[in-house]
Amino acid sequence: MSLEPVLSRIDDDLSGATDRLLALLRIPSISTDPAFEADCDAAADWLVADLKSLGAKAEKRATPGHPMIVGHFDGDGPHLLFYGHYDVQPVDPLDLWDSPPFEPALEDTPKGKVIRGRGASDDKGQLMTFVEACRAWKEVHGTLPCRITFFFEGEEESGSPSLVPFMQDNAEELTADIALICDTGLFGEETPAIITTLRGLLGEELTITGADKDLHSGMYGGIAMNPIRVLGGIVANLHDDAGRITVPGFYDGVPELPEDVAAQWAGLGHDASAFLGAVGLSAPAGETDRTPLEMIWSRPTCDVNGIWGGYTGDGFKTVLPSQAHAKISFRLVGDQDPLKIRESFRAWVQEQLPPDCTVEFKGHGASGASAMSTDHPAFEAARQALSEEWPKPAAYVGCGGSIPIAGHFKSLLGMNAMLVGFGKDDDAIHSPNEKYDLESFHKGIRSWARILDAVTRNA
Amino acid sequence: MSLEPVLSRIDDDLSGATDRLLALLRIPSISTDPAFEADCDAAADWLVADLKSLGAKAEKRATPGHPMIVGHFDGDGPHLLFYGHYDVQPVDPLDLWDSPPFEPALEDTPKGKVIRGRGASDDKGQLMTFVEACRAWKEVHGTLPCRITFFFEGEEESGSPSLVPFMQDNAEELTADIALICDTGLFGEETPAIITTLRGLLGEELTITGADKDLHSGMYGGIAMNPIRVLGGIVANLHDDAGRITVPGFYDGVPELPEDVAAQWAGLGHDASAFLGAVGLSAPAGETDRTPLEMIWSRPTCDVNGIWGGYTGDGFKTVLPSQAHAKISFRLVGDQDPLKIRESFRAWVQEQLPPDCTVEFKGHGASGASAMSTDHPAFEAARQALSEEWPKPAAYVGCGGSIPIAGHFKSLLGMNAMLVGFGKDDDAIHSPNEKYDLESFHKGIRSWARILDAVTRNA
Numbered sequence: 001m002s003l004e005p006v007l008s009r010i011d012d013d014l015s016g017a018t019d020r021l022l023a024l025l026r027i028p029s030i031s032t033d034p035a036f037e038a039d040c041d042a043a044a045d046w047l048v049a050d051l052k053s054l055g056a057k058a059e060k061r062a063t064p065g066h067p068m069i070v071g072h073f074d075g076d077g078p079h080l081l082f083y084g085h086y087d088v089q090p091v092d093p094l095d096l097w098d099s100p101p102f103e104p105a106l107e108d109t110p111k112g113k114v115i116r117g118r119g120a121s122d123d124k125g126q127l128m129t130f131v132e133a134c135r136a137w138k139e140v141h142g143t144l145p146c147r148i149t150f151f152f153e154g155e156e157e158s159g160s161p162s163l164v165p166f167m168q169d170n171a172e173e174l175t176a177d178i179a180l181i182c183d184t185g186l187f188g189e190e191t192p193a194i195i196t197t198l199r200g201l202l203g204e205e206l207t208i209t210g211a212d213k214d215l216h217s218g219m220y221g222g223i224a225m226n227p228i229r230v231l232g233g234i235v236a237n238l239h240d241d242a243g244r245i246t247v248p249g250f251y252d253g254v255p256e257l258p259e260d261v262a263a264q265w266a267g268l269g270h271d272a273s274a275f276l277g278a279v280g281l282s283a284p285a286g287e288t289d290r291t292p293l294e295m296i297w298s299r300p301t302c303d304v305n306g307i308w309g310g311y312t313g314d315g316f317k318t319v320l321p322s323q324a325h326a327k328i329s330f331r332l333v334g335d336q337d338p339l340k341i342r343e344s345f346r347a348w349v350q351e352q353l354p355p356d357c358t359v360e361f362k363g364h365g366a367s368g369a370s371a372m373s374t375d376h377p378a379f380e381a382a383r384q385a386l387s388e389e390w391p392k393p394a395a396y397v398g399c400g401g402s403i404p405i406a407g408h409f410k411s412l413l414g415m416n417a418m419l420v421g422f423g424k425d426d427d428a429i430h431s432p433n434e435k436y437d438l439e440s441f442h443k444g445i446r447s448w449a450r451i452l453d454a455v456t457r458n459a
Numbered sequence: 460m461s462l463e464p465v466l467s468r469i470d471d472d473l474s475g476a477t478d479r480l481l482a483l484l485r486i487p488s489i490s491t492d493p494a495f496e497a498d499c500d501a502a503a504d505w506l507v508a509d510l511k512s513l514g515a516k517a518e519k520r521a522t523p524g525h526p527m528i529v530g531h532f533d534g535d536g537p538h539l540l541f542y543g544h545y546d547v548q549p550v551d552p553l554d555l556w557d558s559p560p561f562e563p564a565l566e567d568t569p570k571g572k573v574i575r576g577r578g579a580s581d582d583k584g585q586l587m588t589f590v591e592a593c594r595a596w597k598e599v600h601g602t603l604p605c606r607i608t609f610f611f612e613g614e615e616e617s618g619s620p621s622l623v624p625f626m627q628d629n630a631e632e633l634t635a636d637i638a639l640i641c642d643t644g645l646f647g648e649e650t651p652a653i654i655t656t657l658r659g660l661l662g663e664e665l666t667i668t669g670a671d672k673d674l675h676s677g678m679y680g681g682i683a684m685n686p687i688r689v690l691g692g693i694v695a696n697l698h699d700d701a702g703r704i705t706v707p708g709f710y711d712g713v714p715e716l717p718e719d720v721a722a723q724w725a726g727l728g729h730d731a732s733a734f735l736g737a738v739g740l741s742a743p744a745g746e747t748d749r750t751p752l753e754m755i756w757s758r759p760t761c762d763v764n765g766i767w768g769g770y771t772g773d774g775f776k777t778v779l780p781s782q783a784h785a786k787i788s789f790r791l792v793g794d795q796d797p798l799k800i801r802e803s804f805r806a807w808v809q810e811q812l813p814p815d816c817t818v819e820f821k822g823h824g825a826s827g828a829s830a831m832s833t834d835h836p837a838f839e840a841a842r843q844a845l846s847e848e849w850p851k852p853a854a855y856v857g858c859g860g861s862i863p864i865a866g867h868f869k870s871l872l873g874m875n876a877m878l879v880g881f882g883k884d885d886d887a888i889h890s891p892n893e894k895y896d897l898e899s900f901h902k903g904i905r906s907w908a909r910i911l912d913a914v915t916r917n918a
Contacts, residue, residue, distance in 0.1 A: 031774075032774030089776060090772060092770070092772070096673075159774075159775060201677075211738040212738055213739075213887060213890050213891065213892075215890065216860070216889040217760070217788060218658065218859045218860025218861055220738070220755070221760040221788075221859060222755055222759075222760030222859070223731075223735070223743045223745050224740055225744035229694060229697070229762075229763060231691070231694075232691045232694025232695045232697075233694075233695040235687065236691045236695035238691075279670040280671030280672075281669065281815045282814065282815055283684075285683060285814075286681040286682050296678065296679070296682050300681075301676070301680040303676045303685050303688075303777075304685060304687040304691070304768075305769050305770055305776060305779070306768065306771045306780075307767065307769060308766065308767045308768075309765065309766050309767075310763065310764050310765035310766060310786070311549065311551070311765040312765045312766075312784070312786075314492055315491030315549075315618075316617065316618060316764070316824065317491065317548060318660070318662075318764055319764050319765070320762050321764075321765075324766065327769070327776075329676060355742040355744075356739075356740045356744070365775065399677075400680060428672060430674075431673040431674065431675070431778070432673065
């Protein structure tokens with residue numbers, strides 16, 4: 001089965017593919033907010049129908065949370081599993097969006113056409129690059145080039161609570177020769193990237209309570225402990241002056257970067273000024289003794305993702321609040337153990353509480369870091385295929401984000417994962433005005449067609 | 460004009476007086492939130508009509524914010540001005556109220572009957588104690604015992620932006636022999652109190668900005684400065700280990716407590732354990748070298764009244780936010796200069812900003828502390844009158860709260876102010892489930908009748 005007519009078909013059908021993506025983007029499938037449960041379900045239905053239109057046997061599978069989608073297309077040659085997620089991030093602060101997040105549209109920008117809307121890049125647009133490559137293949141050759149299992153999740157943005165049990169319960173059905181994941185980015189604008197390391201993620205929510213009710217700061221100010229003050233101290237203490245995280249034992253299992261990897265990364269010519277400048281920053285703010293690429297690819301971090309307490313509306317209220325809250329996450333690398341760090345973090349917070357203050361914790365996901373093995377021949381096939389599609393040769397790179405499923409594929413199913421994606425640094429994923437370049441979408445579809453071809457031919 | 464029939468009339472009409480207060484409490488006159496503008500206006504109209512029913516010439520007077528109310532009742536003897544405010548605090552967190560805040564009701568509790576609802580104590584219930592005393596006097600004697608000016612404000616809970624200009628523009632009309640203010644509390648449960656010192660209040664809102672958009676903590680975590688981390692550091696740095704505020708020059712103008720006042724306060728037998736225990740606390744959390752009464756009456760303080768940034772909804776979002784916000788207030792004493800402290804605070808914050816972070820400030824009120832002179836004969840007359848009504852003799856005490864108008868009466872109109880109120884420590888003003896004891900309301904009305912009698916007889 002030849003590749004060229006498939007690529008032509010992709011070029012000819014770009015506007016149809018874009019319309020299909022826009023339809024999927026119109027469904028506000030925010031997984032973390034229970035108010036959007038029906039929308040998550042609707043997005044799952046949409047995808048099941050679309051997979052069926054490709055000739056796959058596809059089903060929505062119930063979980064205690066949002067449904068999974070599993071689709072099978074039988075065939076010869078290697079058995080590939082493709083994973084993506086149909087859920088999206090919340091949209092607040094809504095007032096910073098220039099257009100409604102769930103009324104997606106193709107938009108002209110100085111850098112070219114973009115698809116604007118929540119989920120355009122993360123992950124609906126990326127997920128559809130693979131589906132559209134399959135569609136073109138099917139339309140041209142009447143079949144797909146090999147056996148493919150589609151596996152879509154609806155809880156990736158909310159800690160994937162149902163994922164591991166589902167994978168355990170359906171291990172045999174979900175095991176393929178290799179897993180393909182499309183939820184990452186290019187390196188820069190022109191270099192396709194295959195991710196070989198992913199950071200882990202530990203999420204913690206804490207509530208500090210002082211008095212048993214909100215107080216008047218005129219009556220109790222100066223005598224009653226203010227939990228916002230306590231929380232401020234804890235936030236301030238998370239890092240030392242050198243930018244290192246102070247939770248005891250946090251750096252256990254953090255490896256130093258191997259010299260060959262450091263050399264390869266140095267050769268990538270990463271422009272930290274441009275990377276930071278794109279978001280209005282000028283100086284790296286992390287560990288003072290690390291390079292920028294180390295900070296984002298191979299070093300563990302801690303961020304406060306949310307903080308709230310007291311009166312936050314218009315005007316002023318002299319309240320001395322009873323409670324203060326924060327959501328704090330840690331990105332993990334190497335062999336850092338998320339559960340040990342959770343325990344150490346909670347003890348470390350407890351130790352800082354003054355008299356009369358208590359703390360409650362709520363865990364939000366805990367996954368370790370992953371390192372991919374590139375031994376499987378699909379890696380080299382994909383590297384060559386990607387290099388043919390894009391202006392620059394493909395690179396093996398690290399990733400600062402956390403895609404726990406890559407680790408689960410390995411640990412639960414004994415399956416290697418290959419992460420290829422076409423996002424750009426300015427896609428504003430998780431932010432207002434998220435977009436996906438039409439070029440990413442178009443070349444992304446073409447890239448998967450090339451990878452399918454290369455992997456099948458080399459098998 | 461004799462007092463006894465007035466007191467009897469008050470006793471007989473308590474249920475009518477309570478119904479009138481409940482009607483006023485039903486109007487959600489939250490001044491700080493623009494959504495309640497019409498309600499503030501409705502509360503003002505209600506009071507104008509009520510003053511007219513007493514035979515006063517009363518008017519609603521427009522301001523750039525919420526209206527003032529001025530009412531005059533002519534008569535002989537001393538000219539008294541009575542001040543109160545008809546606006547109330549916001550009600551959030553709404554889910555902590557056991558009944559809707561603007562559906563007030565009389566409620567039986569183990570400690571007796573209470574009037575439950577936002578504003579019951581602060582300040583509608585207290586304001587109405589004086590109005591009801593006048594009503595009883597009018598109904599029994601056909602007139603009030605002396606010349607009285609009523610002056611009600613609708614912006615006290617939102618920094619009183621229109622107050623000083625209005626007082627300046629209407630100085631002659633508002634100048635009386637003495638001002639009476641009912642917006643404070645008893646000392647404990649049984650000791651009526653006349654306030655002789657009030658703390659000032661400086662409110663500041665700050666917004667710290669890092670990147671020019673919200674970022675994904677997987678992509679930028681560990682390299683981009685998180686403004687919540689910066690804000691946490693600033694909050695943590697506000698106090699040193701001894702509980703002192705670290706803003707440079709903050710303690711300029713803070714007097715030591717005179718020995719005679721310290722001795723009088725020591726004689727009051729303040730039970731700090733009970734005061735803190737009432738709100739679930741056990742240990743004073745302020746300056747380590749000060750007594751509890753000093754902390755709340757005569758020492759300056761700083762509190763964070765609100766903090767917010769990043770994702771604060773259900774679930775988790777690994778956002779690295781562009782901005783973090785806080786509302787911070789300072790209670791001031793002695794000769795502390797609020798404007799100098801504002802300037803010093805803003806410079807102090809600026810100095811702590813790391814590269815790439817900026818800060819914007821918004822001021823919310825700035826008033827100095829007040830000390831009342833007790834030379835006017837009304838003070839001694841009131842002390843005796845209050846001692847006759849309540850189980851224990853009246854005391855001259857300090858107040859941790861801020862009632863800037865007391866200072867304005869002195870500085871703008873050359874008029875002494877006498878602050879008498881009947882709130883209790885557990886009234887939960889500014890908090891969910893605010894209440895006013897029916898005993899406070901009843902004895903409060905009787906107290907004002909006694910004070911009117913005593914001041915008039917002694918004049």
